[in-house]
Amino acid sequence: MLLTTQQLFKACYGRYAIPAVNVFFMEEIHGLFAAAEEAQAPIIVQTTPFARDYAHAGMLLAMIGAAARIYPGVVYAVHLDHGYEEHIYDAIENSGYTSVMIDASHDDFDQNVSRTRAVVARAHEKNISVEAELGVLSGVEDDLSVDAAHSFYTNPAEVEAFVKATGCDSLAIAVGTSHGAYKFSGGQGLQFSILEEIRQRLPGFPLVLHGGSNVNPQIVERINAAGGQLKTDAKGVQDDEIRRAIPLGICKINIATDTRLLWTMVNREFFRDKPEEFAPTTPGKIFMDTYRKFMQEKFDLLGCSGRA
Numbered sequence: 403m404l405l406t407t408q409q410l411f412k413a414c415y416g417r418y419a420i421p422a423v424n425v426f427f428m429e430e431i432h433g434l435f436a437a438a439e440e441a442q443a444p445i446i447v448q449t450t451p452f453a454r455d456y457a458h459a460g461m462l463l464a465m466i467g468a469a470a471r472i473y474p475g476v477v478y479a480v481h482l483d484h485g486y487e488e489h490i491y492d493a494i495e496n497s498g499y500t501s502v503m504i505d506a507s508h509d510d511f512d513q514n515v516s517r518t519r520a521v522v523a524r525a526h527e528k529n530i531s532v533e534a535e536l537g538v539l540s541g542v543e544d545d546l547s548v549d550a551a552h553s554f555y556t557n558p559a560e561v562e563a564f565v566k567a568t569g570c571d572s573l574a575i576a577v578g579t580s581h582g583a584y585k586f587s588g589g590q591g592l593q594f595s596i597l598e599e600i601r602q603r604l605p606g607f608p609l610v611l612h613g614g615s616n617v618n619p620q621i622v623e624r625i626n627a628a629g630g631q632l633k634t635d636a637k638g639v640q641d642d643e644i645r646r647a648i649p650l651g652i653c654k655i656n657i658a659t660d661t662r663l664l665w666t667m668v669n670r671e672f673f674r675d676k677p678e679e680f681a682p683t684t685p686g687k688i689f690m691d692t693y694r695k696f697m698q699e700k701f702d703l704l705g706c707s708g709r710a
């Protein structure tokens with residue numbers, strides 16, 4: 403059943419969270435839907451502009467639609483991740499998406515408000531939910547001190563006015579994570595005092611955590627043992643941080659890096675161990691199966707198994 407993210411968040415707020423997984427190719431979509439059907443877990447399938455360029459938006463949406471027919475029990479939303487206006491208006495008009503993100507977080511507050519508001523007006527006409535972002539995620543880099551990095555976190559004093567002025571349905575916040583495999587080089591971790599303050603100012607309002615991958619050290623180790631060269635300070639969000647964030651209003655946890663690491667691990671190990679092989683379907687099957695199991699563990703962590 404295809405729902406909006408707003409409908410999904412209404413059911414989960416404060417109790418469990420829903421994984422929002424970036425998909426790029428067919429094997430991921432199979433693995434994701436197979437896992438969701440088995441676990442009876444709601445999911446958010448999301449595509450970035452990069453994914454739409456890579457595979458073509460029509461191809462991705464057709465595959466997602468096919469998966470929904472192959473796995474008819476799945477409760478899901480289709481979301482545009484990190485969209486700009488060109489992608490958003492295309493996603494709204496060429497239906498298939500039930501949710502879009504407008505990422506105007508690099509603009510100043512007023513500009514962010516006005517761009518988000520315009521998107522909300524168009525999306526809501528078609529019953530499509532809108533995720534907006536306040537605070538700058540990617541600004542937290544290795545070479546910044548924690549103090550300097552601080553200025554990129556979402557300012558809790560701004561959240562109420564932002565949500566009120568824009569009419570957005572959920573809010574992505576910057577509370578210490580960044581995208582990719584090296585999130586906490588500065589050792590900062592998730593900023594629970596900021597998250598708590600945001601929740602107090604926006605009680606009951608769905609919050610979104612970008613950069614939600616765990617970057618499991620065992621997987622990093624296996625990749626490197628199979629010829630990879632990931633750096634040793636690869637680090638993601640810890641499971642107990644995820645558990646703590648959910649009662650504080652985090653409803654959607656974005657995951658892309660973890661599934662890429664899985665793909666890399668499966669393929670590196672496969673071709674290391676079977677150098678005579680050249681059929682993509684053999685590691686493809688292993689990948690789908692590994693992905694399915696990985697997702698089931700995520701569902702359990704987020705508390706969404708059995709909630710669909």
Ligand code: G3H
Nearest residue numbers: 424450452453484581658
């Ligand atoms: O949050 C964004 C995605 O992880 C970005 O990845 O642009 O390679 O799809 P991508």
Ligand code: 13P
Nearest residue numbers: 582613614615656658659
């Ligand atoms: P990760 O890099 O932690 O997987 O974050 C993904 C994300 O936020 C996609 O929008």
Ligand code: NA
Nearest residue numbers: 482483484503
């Ligand atoms: Na998003």
Ligand code: ZN
Nearest residue numbers: 581612613656
């Ligand atoms: Zn993101």
